[in-house]
Amino acid sequence: MTDLSFLFTQFLGGLTTAMFLFLIASGLSLVFGVMRVLNFAHGSFYMLGAYLAWQAVQWLTPLLESFWLAALFAALVVAVLGGLVERLLLRHMYGKEELYQLLLTYALVLILGDAAKAIWGTQQLSVSRPPILDGAIEMFGTVLPLYNLFIMLAGVAIAVIGWLILARSSAGRLVRAAALDREMLGALGANVGALYTGMFMASSFLAGLSGALVTPIQSIVPGMDVEVIVEAFIVVVIGGLGSFWGTFWGSLIYGQVLSFGILIMPSFSLFSVFALMAVILIVRPWGLFGKPMR
Amino acid sequence: MTALLELQDVHAAYGLSRVLFGISLEVNQGECVCLLGRNGVGKTTTMRTVMGLTPPSAGHVRFKTGNITGWAPYRVARAGIGFVPEDRRIFSELSVWENLDVARRAAQRPGHWTIDSVIELFPVLGGLRDRQGGFLSGGEQQMLTIARTLVGNPEVLLLDEPSEGLAPLVVEALLAKVGELKAQGLTILLAEQGIEFSLALADRVYVLEKGTVRYSGSAAALKADRALLDRLLAV
Numbered sequence: 001m002t003d004l005s006f007l008f009t010q011f012l013g014g015l016t017t018a019m020f021l022f023l024i025a026s027g028l029s030l031v032f033g034v035m036r037v038l039n040f041a042h043g044s045f046y047m048l049g050a051y052l053a054w055q056a057v058q059w060l061t062p063l064l065e066s067f068w069l070a071a072l073f074a075a076l077v078v079a080v081l082g083g084l085v086e087r088l089l090l091r092h093m094y095g096k097e098e099l100y101q102l103l104l105t106y107a108l109v110l111i112l113g114d115a116a117k118a119i120w121g122t123q124q125l126s127v128s129r130p131p132i133l134d135g136a137i138e139m140f141g142t143v144l145p146l147y148n149l150f151i152m153l154a155g156v157a158i159a160v161i162g163w164l165i166l167a168r169s170s171a172g173r174l175v176r177a178a179a180l181d182r183e184m185l186g187a188l189g190a191n192v193g194a195l196y197t198g199m200f201m202a203s204s205f206l207a208g209l210s211g212a213l214v215t216p217i218q219s220i221v222p223g224m225d226v227e228v229i230v231e232a233f234i235v236v237v238i239g240g241l242g243s244f245w246g247t248f249w250g251s252l253i254y255g256q257v258l259s260f261g262i263l264i265m266p267s268f269s270l271f272s273v274f275a276l277m278a279v280i281l282i283v284r285p286w287g288l289f290g291k292p293m294r
Numbered sequence: 295m296t297a298l299l300e301l302q303d304v305h306a307a308y309g310l311s312r313v314l315f316g317i318s319l320e321v322n323q324g325e326c327v328c329l330l331g332r333n334g335v336g337k338t339t340t341m342r343t344v345m346g347l348t349p350p351s352a353g354h355v356r357f358k359t360g361n362i363t364g365w366a367p368y369r370v371a372r373a374g375i376g377f378v379p380e381d382r383r384i385f386s387e388l389s390v391w392e393n394l395d396v397a398r399r400a401a402q403r404p405g406h407w408t409i410d411s412v413i414e415l416f417p418v419l420g421g422l423r424d425r426q427g428g429f430l431s432g433g434e435q436q437m438l439t440i441a442r443t444l445v446g447n448p449e450v451l452l453l454d455e456p457s458e459g460l461a462p463l464v465v466e467a468l469l470a471k472v473g474e475l476k477a478q479g480l481t482i483l484l485a486e487q488g489i490e491f492s493l494a495l496a497d498r499v500y501v502l503e504k505g506t507v508r509y510s511g512s513a514a515a516l517k518a519d520r521a522l523l524d525r526l527l528a529v
Contacts, residue, residue, distance in 0.1 A: 170399050177385045177396045184383040187345050189371035189401035189446055 005141035010259045012139075016148040018255025019155025023210040025232040025239075025247050026162060027203035033242025034179040034199055037090060037101055041108035043229030045082060045204050049074045049211025050220045051116055054125045067130040071212035075205050082204025086197050109225060117222050127215035147216055154213070158206070159248050166244060175199065179242070234277050240290020249288060296359055298323045298481055299344065299375070299450050304353035306336075306343050313339045315505040316353065321450065326482040328496035328513065330489065330527065336505040337485035338380055341452045344483075345377045346370045357450075371401055376448025380455040380485075382439045386428030390419055393427050393442050401446025412441035415471065433464035437471070450481045457491045469494060489527065493517050501526045 056070035166172040239250025261272025297320035342348035486492035
């Protein structure tokens with residue numbers, strides 16, 4: 001019985017990791033699926049979301065303690081920054097060799113990483129949990145912090161909302177049409193440039209929001225940008241780049257493999273997920289839910 | 295009377311390879327004008343320059359007395375020029391209904407043509423509403439492309455080789471539908487290789503050769519002069 005509850009603890013831990021990564025990777029995957037842009041700076045937007053949330057909490061503290069307001073502020077600022085990046089920089093790279101996009105977004109990783117160090121220094125920062133989610137609940141003998149439960153539910157909510165928007169709304173239909181044939185959509189009268197900016201802002205918003213939401217459970221440090229982008233890339237490669245549900249399942253698989261892989265090989269925590277990614281790349285290079293490139 | 299759509303000495307190139315060398319033509323309100331010519335003479339490129347998909351390197355495109363040269367394709371479409379591309383370019387993973395809905399919202403030009411009224415024109419699409427575009431036959435796809443452009447309520451329809459790759463019976467049905475559109479007063483610029491389709495519909499004809507206008511005149515005159523036709527379109 002103790003064994004079972006221990007396994008359940010690992011399972012819940014994996015689920016939290018999974019839903020958290022889904023929040024981050026969904027934006028990355030969306031932008032790749034529609035715009036064919038592999039945005040290395042997605043992790044940097046996540047990091048900025050974390051720092052900005054911390055900053056907003058500091059500013060707000062004397063007046064009111066609202067973690068949620070701070071998180072929203074951080075996500076919105078990052079969304080605006082994403083919009084500027086798309087409009088002023090990325091736009092000039094469409095239709096050119098993919099290498100240029102990679103170089104550009106990688107340059108942004110370096111610039112934003114250094115900018116964060118210059119503004120917020122290199123010490124660890126942290127944000128306390130919002131009081132309403134401070135407790136924990138017990139499930140089958142396992143203690144689950146309420147905040148982790150919230151992250152899981154947020155991940156599921158984003159998955160459902162994102163899917164509903166893509167599959168059922170007119171905006172979602174435009175986005176899917178843009179992914180299939182950008183030029184034709186433009187010739188039918190859609191302002192695809194504005195659509196791209198909007199998509200990139202939505203993706204940046206998700207990155208910034210995830211960064212803000214991580215602050216109560218992880219300390220904010222330089223280097224968190226690169227760490228998270230590697231994880232997010234593994235997730236989307238497993239699931240299939242550009243596939244929405246692929247990213248969801250990729251996150252779930254990643255979380256569980258990481259969580260149980262640690263049990264088997266405690267000293268190589270990330271080994272199991274890299275091994276999984278390697279196997280998937282060999283068997284299905286386009287990922288579990290992706291499609292072979294045309 | 296000024297032309298609804300007018301090209302003045304339009305030149306165009308893809309990179310270093312020049313395709314159009316000074317095309318001038320006009321399309322009047324309510325007319326069906328046909329660009330005739332073999333493969334590679336510049337019919338598609340002429341249409342792409344109008345849409346802004348391949349901006350002209352020199353010359354002007356005018357629409358309703360306004361200069362639209364160099365406009366982004368979406369502005370050209372919203373001004374009232376509808377494009378039906380040769381390769382159809384259905385959104386293959388969207389259903390028939392979704393293809394129409396996307397086009398309607400993209401063009402933002404409400405009018406006579408709605409999803410319901412284009413399905414009335416092409417009843418076969420009504421039975422395929424939920425079918426993915428990629429699973430339609432060639433003829434069904436061609437009807438969907440035309441319907442998709444119509445829901446944007448264009449004032450001019452650019453119809454690029456609609457009969458290409460279709461079985462003779464399907465071509466005949468399509469001819470009847472395009473004839474219906476013409477009878478309703480829609481202005482059409484048609485590009486064709488085959489003379490059956492084009493001469494049945496067109497009021498006037500421009501024969502293109504190597505990116506220039508080789509001949510222009512009424513369709514009736516061309517139809518009557520078999521020798522001229524042979525000379526112009528001989529392989």
